[in-house]
Amino acid sequence: MVVNFSAEQSNACKIQEPEIEAISKVYQxxxxxxxxxxxxxxxxxxxxxxxxxxxxxxFKNGHEVYRITGIMMRDKLRRLIEGVLLAE
Incomplete structure (x- = not known):
């Protein structure tokens, strides 16, 4: 699970949101x-x-395993998901 703590009025969050929307479709x-x-x-x-x-x-198995603050573009987000969440 990835929880996006964000604020609607934040420009950085406005940039981040489409990246998360796109990557969430890949890992649906x-x-x-x-x-x-x-x-x-x-x-x-x-x-x-x-x-x-x-x-x-x-989060993996109910435990926080990684966090990052700031804008994360799609490619880096994909690498993190593969390495942190989907790794055995």
């Missing part, structure tokens, strides 16, 4: 992608230590 049925709007979610962002937008948090 294998990786779940979800978006969480951080606006008004101060407790949640503190709990998950979200320092910037967008922040992508990768």
């Amino acid at each position: 049925g294998r990786v779940t992608f979800t978006r969480l709007d951080v606006k008004g979610q101060d407790d949640l962002t503190r709990q998950w230590k979200i320092d910037g937008n967008p922040t992508l948090v990768f």
